[in-house]
Amino acid sequence: MKITYCFLSLFMIAYQLKCQSLYNDYKSESKTPAYLDEFDDNHNQWEDQSKEFTINIKNGCLNFKVFENGGKTKIRTITFFIDEKKDFELETSAKIVSDQNPIQLCWGYDNASYYSFILSPNGSFQISKYDKSRPSGNRYVDYTSYIKSNFIDNKNFNKITVRKVESQYYFFINENFILNLPFQSFFGNNLGFVVEENVSAEFDYLKVQYLNSKQTINIKNDNNNAVKNSKANSDVDINIPETKINNQNTYCLIIGNEDYSTYQTGLNSEINVDFAMNDAKIFKEYCNKTLGIPDKQVKLIINATTGQMNQGITWLCNLAKIENGNAKIIFYYSGHGLPEEQTKEAFLIPVDISGTDVKLGIKLSNLYKSLTEFPSKKVTVFLDACFSGGARNQSLISMKGVKIKPKNEIITGNLIIFSSSTGDQSSGVYREKQHGFMTYFLLKKLQEKNGDVNYGSLKEYLIYNVQKETGLDGKIQTPQVIISPQIEENWETYNMLK
Structure with missing residues (x-):
């Protein structure tokens, strides 16, 4: 060497x-x-x-x-x-x-x-x-x-x-x-x-x-x-409910991209995504303990590079293929998202990709296509990221105060997407609770209901509580839920635990 x-x-x-x-x-x-x-x-x-x-x-x-x-x-x-x-x-x-x-x-x-x-x-x-x-x-x-x-x-x-x-x-x-x-x-x-x-x-x-x-x-x-160097636990980080249910056919990929400055030259720590690691780590605990997903079926990647993200997505899709239509898939991401300025297509940004190389990230449309390539009982995506060029702290690129409304993606299959913000909004951080706003209230709902949460009630809960808490700070953030046409009639009855 x-x-x-x-x-x-x-x-x-x-x-x-x-x-x-x-x-x-x-x-x-x-x-x-x-x-x-x-x-x-x-x-x-x-x-x-x-x-x-x-x-x-x-x-x-x-x-x-x-x-x-x-x-x-x-x-x-x-x-x-x-x-x-x-x-x-x-x-x-x-x-x-x-x-x-x-x-x-x-x-x-x-x-x-x-x-x-x-x-x-x-x-x-x-x-x-x-x-x-x-x-x-x-x-x-x-x-x-x-x-x-x-x-x-x-x-x-x-x-x-x-x-x-x-x-x-x-x-x-x-x-x-x-x-x-x-x-x-x-x-x-x-x-x-x-x-x-x-x-x-x-x-x-x-x-x-x-x-x-x-x-x-x-x-x-x-x-x-x-x-x-001490840190108080958030109320959702402790007293995590445990279930006796064993969800043998559920597979989960969790990515928390917080530290971008370590992997790229010339960046200061202010561009990092506060509490994204905590978001991912605690969500994994809820997947294991509250949703009853076996530990080996939950892959957690902290500060994922492009290669690691692609490998994780391939791992998840391969398991969906093996289950032959019986799999329940969960994809969770907390970190930077960015739009491509010309096409307005949205990308997830690995920690080794700069804001000037957005196209080298994970395109959302490709992610959705991969997750639904093989039949599954349901595919649930949680995105605690915004795609307008805003950020929890500071964006990876200077947008000169201009935000881009990302392009709406066409989705298929049994796919439900919970996204932390709408259109050109930024996704904020709930500093008191040491989580992104959407992630905190997602975990809170799982904690309160011991995981027995219908998607319809989860949508209402997230929108109301995130809007209220961010509105108190003077900058309203509205989570959105995107549903594929195939399940428009029954998606609200889907359950996190079942």
Whole structure:
């Protein structure tokens, strides 16, 4: 892997090197061991060799050497399933024996795609991703440039830790916090090490632990004054009703696109979609607990890229095909939407698509066509996004105060669409409740009725309450419901639970 020194102006770190999160926010008693290899023997079959590299276990270390002129970066992984829905910690202790090129801890590996925590012999680190699905020449995504750190000891072993807590990664070197980034779903279930040409490295151990109890991440500022990053729960985020019903034929794709500034250069955090991650995460809990949808049949993607959104839609449509007309499909999206200025066609915007490249997003008409390609009992779409060029905070593009009324799409099949706003309206955020307005009242209705909600009453409830609450703030937002002609006579009797 070549070293990329390009600076992607990523505001997600805002150079959080100015602050320090405590490694001991999670004590040992709050961790459950899931995987541990101290490299005392080769029971996990790490050892390997060729004319280009050798991997052997000696003196309690895994020794990984790639020869000069070997020609390629070498990756060695083992398969171990990490439940990414849980909070977890991945850790190793590594030493660069030769001083030519970096070494990497990699995770979420599959088919040559992976995430990596990179240590360089010059005392710098980088967080990166290699995505084989991207076009050739554009497969490396450097979430940071190489950043110098006084925490790195070039002569000895360095403990490097990747900690996932809720929707964030926290990265540590020798128990010192260096930065945090939004969590992204894995490519696969392998983890291990990456070593480049003309490098010899030693790894003392590799372990994975689950973090059992939620704890507040403490942040220390430069004056060593502790500041707690705490957040009060919304009333719909707690006391979520549970059902005994098992909806075996229901499948749900949930996407929460909040953080756009991390994935695109030159954007500030104000263009992000406040609480979209919370919208998606809590809606998933209601799908599992209140609507009785098995967890494996609910796919949650936080900060979805174009590839991830397309993969998720394909996953959902394939399951509809398998069910042969018996499936009940739910698609939920919270994030940016934008119109194409000339055609006025509406698009969902993945986090890696800019406001000037709207056509590279997910066209709504194509989404609806895909969701109804195969017969289903019902297809329900929830869109907490606006498509006029407005936004919860700030639009991805400057519209010079002009909003575009998006084109109405022709829909077919058993399709019902609940959209958070109408025409050229913006979709706002209910800050007190930490959700988009439509999502909050959707969750509230499910909570109040234990999921037993008819679509007709849901429509009336959403329109009245969203209009009232936004009207109190002086900017009325009106949800709309779009129904395909085939079900105009009976859609109101459809039920979220049935």
